[in-house]
Amino acid sequence: MSEAKKMSLTMKVLLGMALGIVVGLIINLTGLNENSFVSTYIIGTFHVIGKMFVNALKMLVVPLVFFSLICGVCGIGDIRMLGRVGGKAFVLYLMTTAIAIATAIGIAVTFGIGKGMNLETKSEFAGKESPPLSQVLIDIIPKNPIQSMANGDMLPIIFFAILAGVSVLMLGKKAKGVIAGAEMANEIMMKMVTIVMSVAPVAVFCLIAKAIATLGLGLLASLAGYVGVLVGSLLFHLFVTLMIVLMIFSRLSPAMFLKKIRNAQVFAFSTASSNATIPVTMRTVTERFGVNNSVASFTVPFGATINMDGTAIMQGVATVFIANVYGVELGITGYLTVILMSVLASIGTAGVPGVGLIMLSMVFTQVGLPVEGIGLVLGVDRLMDMIRTAVNVSGDAVVSTVVAKSEGALDVDIYRDPDAGMLDEDDVDLDKAMGVE
Numbered sequence: 098m099s100e101a102k103k104m105s106l107t108m109k110v111l112l113g114m115a116l117g118i119v120v121g122l123i124i125n126l127t128g129l130n131e132n133s134f135v136s137t138y139i140i141g142t143f144h145v146i147g148k149m150f151v152n153a154l155k156m157l158v159v160p161l162v163f164f165s166l167i168c169g170v171c172g173i174g175d176i177r178m179l180g181r182v183g184g185k186a187f188v189l190y191l192m193t194t195a196i197a198i199a200t201a202i203g204i205a206v207t208f209g210i211g212k213g214m215n216l217e218t219k220s221e222f223a224g225k226e227s228p229p230l231s232q233v234l235i236d237i238i239p240k241n242p243i244q245s246m247a248n249g250d251m252l253p254i255i256f257f258a259i260l261a262g263v264s265v266l267m268l269g270k271k272a273k274g275v276i277a278g279a280e281m282a283n284e285i286m287m288k289m290v291t292i293v294m295s296v297a298p299v300a301v302f303c304l305i306a307k308a309i310a311t312l313g314l315g316l317l318a319s320l321a322g323y324v325g326v327l328v329g330s331l332l333f334h335l336f337v338t339l340m341i342v343l344m345i346f347s348r349l350s351p352a353m354f355l356k357k358i359r360n361a362q363v364f365a366f367s368t369a370s371s372n373a374t375i376p377v378t379m380r381t382v383t384e385r386f387g388v389n390n391s392v393a394s395f396t397v398p399f400g401a402t403i404n405m406d407g408t409a410i411m412q413g414v415a416t417v418f419i420a421n422v423y424g425v426e427l428g429i430t431g432y433l434t435v436i437l438m439s440v441l442a443s444i445g446t447a448g449v450p451g452v453g454l455i456m457l458s459m460v461f462t463q464v465g466l467p468v469e470g471i472g473l474v475l476g477v478d479r480l481m482d483m484i485r486t487a488v489n490v491s492g493d494a495v496v497s498t499v500v501a502k503s504e505g506a507l508d509v510d511i512y513r514d515p516d517a518g519m520l521d522e523d524d525v526d527l528d529k530a531m532g533v534e
Contacts, residue, residue: 110363113302120302121309130310143307147367150300153293154364154373157286159246161376162398163258164283169394170262171276179259179395182500186396189342189496190404191440196338197406198439201330201413202432210322210414211421251372251402255395283390290376297364304367308479320477327414327481331407331488339406339495347502349512356515357385358494365490369482371401374490382494384518387511388501396500400493405456407485407492409439412457419461419470431464438463 129135170179239245239253246254265272265279340351361381365374379397382388416435420427427435438460458468474481501507511517 109298110301110360113298113300114305114363114367117302117305118309121306122313124306124310125313130313140307140310143303143310147300147304147307150293150296150304151368151370151373154368154376155249155370157289157293157376158372158398159249159254160282161286161290161379162251162254162394163246164279164286165379165390165394166255166258166398167262167265167279168276168283169391170259171266171279172389172391176263176266178504179263182392182395182504183399185500185503186399186496187403189346189499190400190492193339193342193406193492193496194404194409195436195440197334198409198413198436200334200338201327201410202417202435204330204333205326205414205417206432208322208326209421210326211418249372251398255398255402259395286376287380290380294377294380301363301367308483320474323414323418323474324477324481326418327411328484330410330414331484334406334410335488335491339492343495343499346499347507349498349502349509353513353515354386354495354498357381357518358491361490361494362487365487366483369479369486371404371486371489371493374486375401378490378493380518382497382501385511386494386498386501387508387517388497389506389508392501392504392506393497396497397493400496401489404489404492404496405439407488408456410488411481411485412439412460415457415471415474416460416464416466419466419473420464422473423467423470425466427464434464435460 124130124135124140130140236250237252237256239250239257242253242257245257265275268275336355340354343349343351343354358381361374361378364377365371368374375398378401379393382393382397383390413435416427416432419425420431439456457471460466461468461470498507498512502509
């Protein structure tokens with residue numbers, strides 16, 4: 098098969114994103130978004146198609162994580178190794194989150210964003226109370242696993258799936274049929290991921306076009322300093338911090354990583370949801386990077402739940418920005434408090450909707466900043482959320498790769514092969530799959 102054909106779906110997704118930006122800008126800058134017909138039928142159609150695609154991805158998350166984790170635990174075959182994998186992933190996720198927010202604060206302080214500004218809050222933000230860490234720890238054990246699956250609560254699902262996998266493993270030969278069934282179910286879910294991804298170019302176009310047409314870029318100009326430092330900090334973390342972590346702990350090529358992670362980043366950018374991107378991230382790290390499913394089945398959903406690198410960066414930059422706008426001097430103690438709060442909150446607010454702004458309201462309250470200051474950055478949060486989600490997903494993939502390499506669960510040949518796991522049209526050719534000529 099030609100290289101051009103192998104790359105076709107990836108290029109179509111990137112082309113869909115580019116066209117979405119162009120169409121969205123045209124609609125917004127020409128004022129067509131104010132037209133009732135365009136707003137109702139064109140932007141409305143973009144919204145419907147994009148939302149259907151996001152729902153299709155979310156539909157796959159729970160069964161994929163459940164069956165993949167059972168297969169992963171059984172594949173590891175050693176409960177002690179499972180503990181090592183979990184411990185390494187946890188430490189790496191918290192370490193990268195702490196580095197992310199410390200770097201963001203440093204960059205924001207250096208540029209002095211927000212000093213001398215006299216902006217009025219354009220929208221109000223009511224801080225939503227986040228559950229205490231003790232309650233989060235209690236809720237890890239589900240009272241009703243079916244209800245947790247219905248709600249999409251990832252930590253209880255992970256706990257139940259691991260416990261089920263360990264129980265199957267302890268039964269030994271008597272559970273061979275269950276293991277075979279779980280493996281088949283996992284393969285079916287991965288094939289469903291492939292089918293859903295086949296419509297990605299159109300869906301990505303609709304998601305991006307709708308976001309840009311509705312929000313526009315005017316808000317970015319009014320908050321240029323905040324947006325510039327935030328985007329710069331996110332890109333620095335992605336291209337410098339995470340790549341250094343990858344090189345130090347795995348000795349693998351960052352260039353190959355960045356080339357292969359593009360699809361997952363595009364999906365994360367389009368959906369602004371780490372959880373919705375789990376199926377794509379899982380497929381990328383296993384089939385493109387060569388990470389064994391026994392590791393990826395744990396590290397990817399775990400990372401989507403607690404890894405908040407991008408969100409932590411937003412908190413650091415927003416805290417400095419709002420402190421400067423209101424003339425509040427936080428000092429070293431205040432910034433250290435922000436770092437500690439953000440790292441703890443990355444665990445404590447897992448599974449809570451609107452996690453980024455909830456965490457930010459917690460941080461503001463802790464360091465004495467007015468919560469209503471969030472209204473200053475609320476307008477651009479949707480666009481910034483798209484970028485930071487792409488960074489979050491990249492962090493999940495880095496940690497998964499590093500942990501797999503340390504456990505001897507990474508196929509280095511697959512990682513180094515630029516074409517390994519490439520998705521092409523033959524993978525989703527239903528006629529061919531059913532033997533129809």
